Amino acid sequence: MAKEKKLVESITSMNEDFAQWYTDVVKKAELVEYSNIKGCMIIRPDGYAVWENIQKELDRRFKETGVENVYMPMFIPESLLQKEKDHVEGFAPEVAWVTQGGLETLQERLCVRPTSETLFCDFYSRIIQSHRDLPKLYNQWCSVVRWEKTTRPFLRSAEFLWQEGHTAHATAEEAEERTIQMLNIYADFCEEILAIPVVKGKKTDKEKFAGAHSTYTIEALMHDGKALQSGTSHNFGDGFARAFDIQYSDRENQLQYVHQTSWGLSTRIIGALIMVHGDDSGLKLPPRIAPVQAMVIPISQRKEGVMEKAHELCEALKAAGIRAKLDGSDKSPGWKFSEQEMRGIPIRVEIGPKDLEQNQAVIVRRDTREKTVVSLDELGARAAQILEAIQCDMLARAKEHLETHTYEAETYDEFKEIVAEKPGFVKMMWCGSEACELKIKEDTTATSRCMPFEQESLGDVCPVCGKPAKKLVYWGKAY
Amino acid sequence: MAKEKKLVESITSMNEDFAQWYTDVVKKAELVEYSNIKGCMIIRPDGYAVWENIQKELDRRFKETGVENVYMPMFIPESLLQKEKDHVEGFAPEVAWVTQGGLETLQERLCVRPTSETLFCDFYSRIIQSHRDLPKLYNQWCSVVRWEKTTRPFLRSAEFLWQEGHTAHATAEEAEERTIQMLNIYADFCEEILAIPVVKGKKTDKEKFAGAHSTYTIEALMHDGKALQSGTSHNFGDGFARAFDIQYSDRENQLQYVHQTSWGLSTRIIGALIMVHGDDSGLKLPPRIAPVQAMVIPISQRKEGVMEKAHELCEALKAAGIRAKLDGSDKSPGWKFSEQEMRGIPIRVEIGPKDLEQNQAVIVRRDTREKTVVSLDELGARAAQILEAIQCDMLARAKEHLETHTYEAETYDEFKEIVAEKPGFVKMMWCGSEACELKIKEDTTATSRCMPFEQESLGDVCPVCGKPAKKLVYWGKAY
Numbered sequence: 001m002a003k004e005k006k007l008v009e010s011i012t013s014m015n016e017d018f019a020q021w022y023t024d025v026v027k028k029a030e031l032v033e034y035s036n037i038k039g040c041m042i043i044r045p046d047g048y049a050v051w052e053n054i055q056k057e058l059d060r061r062f063k064e065t066g067v068e069n070v071y072m073p074m075f076i077p078e079s080l081l082q083k084e085k086d087h088v089e090g091f092a093p094e095v096a097w098v099t100q101g102g103l104e105t106l107q108e109r110l111c112v113r114p115t116s117e118t119l120f121c122d123f124y125s126r127i128i129q130s131h132r133d134l135p136k137l138y139n140q141w142c143s144v145v146r147w148e149k150t151t152r153p154f155l156r157s158a159e160f161l162w163q164e165g166h167t168a169h170a171t172a173e174e175a176e177e178r179t180i181q182m183l184n185i186y187a188d189f190c191e192e193i194l195a196i197p198v199v200k201g202k203k204t205d206k207e208k209f210a211g212a213h214s215t216y217t218i219e220a221l222m223h224d225g226k227a228l229q230s231g232t233s234h235n236f237g238d239g240f241a242r243a244f245d246i247q248y249s250d251r252e253n254q255l256q257y258v259h260q261t262s263w264g265l266s267t268r269i270i271g272a273l274i275m276v277h278g279d280d281s282g283l284k285l286p287p288r289i290a291p292v293q294a295m296v297i298p299i300s301q302r303k304e305g306v307m308e309k310a311h312e313l314c315e316a317l318k319a320a321g322i323r324a325k326l327d328g329s330d331k332s333p334g335w336k337f338s339e340q341e342m343r344g345i346p347i348r349v350e351i352g353p354k355d356l357e358q359n360q361a362v363i364v365r366r367d368t369r370e371k372t373v374v375s376l377d378e379l380g381a382r383a384a385q386i387l388e389a390i391q392c393d394m395l396a397r398a399k400e401h402l403e404t405h406t407y408e409a410e411t412y413d414e415f416k417e418i419v420a421e422k423p424g425f426v427k428m429m430w431c432g433s434e435a436c437e438l439k440i441k442e443d444t445t446a447t448s449r450c451m452p453f454e455q456e457s458l459g460d461v462c463p464v465c466g467k468p469a470k471k472l473v474y475w476g477k478a479y
Numbered sequence: 480m481a482k483e484k485k486l487v488e489s490i491t492s493m494n495e496d497f498a499q500w501y502t503d504v505v506k507k508a509e510l511v512e513y514s515n516i517k518g519c520m521i522i523r524p525d526g527y528a529v530w531e532n533i534q535k536e537l538d539r540r541f542k543e544t545g546v547e548n549v550y551m552p553m554f555i556p557e558s559l560l561q562k563e564k565d566h567v568e569g570f571a572p573e574v575a576w577v578t579q580g581g582l583e584t585l586q587e588r589l590c591v592r593p594t595s596e597t598l599f600c601d602f603y604s605r606i607i608q609s610h611r612d613l614p615k616l617y618n619q620w621c622s623v624v625r626w627e628k629t630t631r632p633f634l635r636s637a638e639f640l641w642q643e644g645h646t647a648h649a650t651a652e653e654a655e656e657r658t659i660q661m662l663n664i665y666a667d668f669c670e671e672i673l674a675i676p677v678v679k680g681k682k683t684d685k686e687k688f689a690g691a692h693s694t695y696t697i698e699a700l701m702h703d704g705k706a707l708q709s710g711t712s713h714n715f716g717d718g719f720a721r722a723f724d725i726q727y728s729d730r731e732n733q734l735q736y737v738h739q740t741s742w743g744l745s746t747r748i749i750g751a752l753i754m755v756h757g758d759d760s761g762l763k764l765p766p767r768i769a770p771v772q773a774m775v776i777p778i779s780q781r782k783e784g785v786m787e788k789a790h791e792l793c794e795a796l797k798a799a800g801i802r803a804k805l806d807g808s809d810k811s812p813g814w815k816f817s818e819q820e821m822r823g824i825p826i827r828v829e830i831g832p833k834d835l836e837q838n839q840a841v842i843v844r845r846d847t848r849e850k851t852v853v854s855l856d857e858l859g860a861r862a863a864q865i866l867e868a869i870q871c872d873m874l875a876r877a878k879e880h881l882e883t884h885t886y887e888a889e890t891y892d893e894f895k896e897i898v899a900e901k902p903g904f905v906k907m908m909w910c911g912s913e914a915c916e917l918k919i920k921e922d923t924t925a926t927s928r929c930m931p932f933e934q935e936s937l938g939d940v941c942p943v944c945g946k947p948a949k950k951l952v953y954w955g956k957a958y
Contacts, residue, residue, distance in 0.1 A: 035602070045549055
């Protein structure tokens with residue numbers, strides 16, 4: 001066994017060093033391998049299968065609302081990137097530039113897309129003429145590049161995978177409606193499939209997307225109390241339309257600018273999955289997103305009948321609609337248990353000679369380690385029930401964590417104390433000035449996460465400057 | 480209607496100018512829009528939906544053989560690309576180079592992947608230690624860049640989408656087996672789903688992939704008699720393993736080099752779909768790959784009951800498992816017919832006031848324009864039958880075209896005459912020397928397409944040089 005990979009090495013405890021725990025888990029659960037290109041990761045089969053499930057779920061939800069997929073070039077000519085002033089300022093410092101093609105130096109540099117607003121706008125300016133051409137509801141699944149200095153797998157990398165939706169509408173109202181609709185799709189998807197509760201809200205002007213009129217966000221809370229921006233939806237108004245001259249003739253044959261949105265969710269969400277649900281034994285995947293939901297592990301597999309029965313159980317689970325696999329390798333059962341736990345597979349089904357005699361198997365939950373002895377006659381049905389219970393309980397636990405780690409501050413001193421001592425979200429009123437926002441960041445490193453849709457009042461003034469309060473804001477330290 | 484797009488413009492006739500016909504079809508069927516990055520195309524919804532169906536079908540077939548998907552970085556450091564001598568020589572002249580990241584000049588140039596052998600090899604050298612780690616059967620869906628001077632949508636573009644599978648095996652036999660297995664998957668997929676018959680064979684050394692031990696190919700024949708290489712599968716032997724030091728310890732604890740394969744199929748295949756099946760009215764999609772299989776078109780749609788019934792029919796078709804849509808726009812029926820034909824939708828279902836009275840509808844086949852009056856009570860079942868017949872007939876017609884355009888030459892004069900006058904494949908014996916291959920290319924512009932698996936004998940000598948013949952080769956002019 002000397003050459004076998006050393007899984008049994010313990011991973012760092014989350015309480016000891018959360019960042020190291022995270023790195024250990026992505027590596028040892030074999031989600032990611034580092035590449036020798038700085039900041040670029042290799043997504044391994046277990047990581048990519050999670051992404052495929054995310055894609056499948058989101059893509060279906062998008063298409064149900066009329067969205068169509070397209071593919072745009074990965075390069076953007078420098079002159080095109082520069083057409084919208086705020087946008088280029090936001091992105092130019094962090095893009096990779098292609099300057100040579102084959103053996104020749106290019107006449108104009110091309111940036112590798114950090115996002116594709118400019119390409120979609122250029123495209124829309126050519127294909128939209130009439131109100132009959134609207135709305136355009138396009139999305140693409142692709143990789144993008146942002147030349148980051150400090151990188152971490154999934155959370156921040158030089159290249160990452162995402163989807164970016166780009167829509168064009170006849171009216172401002174329709175664009176705003178679509179912006180919110182897509183944010184809701186993200187939020188529902190996170191709750192229903194990933195068992196991650198999120199806070200939905202609007203970004204402050206300081207935190208909004210480069211070139212956007214307004215940016216909406218879903219913010220999730222990680223196990224360490226830090227926030228993770230998990231998906232964003234932007235309303236561009238007609239700003240890009242004016243910069244790119246995207247006009248349509250309305251029913252009265254008058255030329256009008258279109259109103260646009262864009263919205264994106266990336267492989268970053270896999271970081272959230274790890275940091276919301278994981279524990280010191282590794283990953284913990286909610287059943288609805290887990291590529292493998294049940295691992296059948298034979299005990300004393302050389303004993304007569306055990307392997308045959310294990311195969312049979314695996315097929316029975318599949319017949320019940322469960323994504324099941326059998327670990328028939330020559331590793332020890334204990335090793336297999338650790339692997340199944342490290343990989344976050346929601347349940348394992350143990351079957352040994354004694355179980356055979358009694359026509360039973362043992363289902364062990366990854367989330368609680370609770371064991372249930374079930375009759376083989378009802379294995380599929382019971383496993384399905386337990387998977388549903390896990391999904392439900394994981395969401396409930398994540399919700400409880402969010403609730404118990406969301407604090408309220410009525411004074412600035414109280415705010416600073418909470419930020420210093422209690423990791424989580426802090427709700428506090430805000431006057432709306434960037435000055436107070438900057439002061440909070442400088443004093444505490446916490447940033448405004450969002451102005452939640454569900455507004456409450458914790459007082460009439462901004463605790464930082466004493467001026468009248470305009471909004472309740474969620475603040476927090478963030479990834 | 481002045482602002483409506485001008486679909487009714489006729490497209491160029493294929494007999495008049497096949498190249499222009501192709502360009503007209505990709506543009507007017509709205510598969511592709513040109514971008515303002517030279518040689519890069521925008522794949523529009525109707526084009527991308529075809530690619531999604533191709534992905535779905537192939538991905539399922541890959542996974543059934545144990546293949547897993549991963550994602551590798553899009554950049555390759557220059558030093559890594561150079562590790563395998565033949566490989567870098569083949570690709571270096573046509574790659575795009577990133578030389579700047581953010582505001583800094585990179586210490587080492589990165590090429591945008593033209594293919595990812597080097598990345599997979601580097602990865603495998605780190606994750607393969609033991610025979611227990613083999614085989615590795617990885618695939619990725621991504622875009623690649625080859626800095627081509629002359630480009631055509633789908634057929635040859637600076638950036639294109641594809642899948643690239645990369646496998647590592649313990650033995651040479653297993654690698655060869657996998658190489659052929661994947662070629663067969665491509666061939667079966669082309670026949671069963673795309674209704675494109677292909678010739679399977681091995682490439683000559685001159686035509687094989689840069690760095691490969693042997694390259695296998697599927698070659699399809701376009702309507703104009705030109706060949707299109709439609710998918711390739713390479714056996715690398717242990718060449719890359721030696722260059723990248725990918726070794727495993729076998730059961731006797733001896734270090735051994737792995738044996739590798741790679742295989743790829745790209746958006747180029749959409750070009751084949753267009754050029755095998757299309758006609759002067761536009762695209763013609765085989766039902767199994769068509770994103771929309773049936774378009775319901777109401778006649779006199781303002782007459783009472785017509786639109787309601789059209790909706791009902793559309794739902795009935797969907798209930799029968801058919802991908803159906805309703806064209807309820809305010810365009811004229813004639814216009815809608817042209818659009819449905821241009822887009823290659825396999826059938827349209829016409830329903831007007833008279834049909835209503837008689838409880839019937841008219842199904843019109845795109846491929847033959849044949850009309851069938853069907854009772855509304857059996858619409859779904861009849862439509863499904865007709866779609867199956869279309870799929871079958873399209874393959875039969877393509878097969879007939881392939882057969883009637885495959886010629887045999889026993890002398891070199893005969894060969895030259897056929898190449899000059901009869902577009903298609905020419906079978907001729909070959910001595911195996913690159914000199915004869917080059918001479919044929921110089922004399923006729925035809926290239927060796929493959930040495931087919933089904934070898935025949937047309938004589939004992941190579942008609943070019945008179946030396947003993949070793950192989951029968953398919954020759955042809957190619958895209």
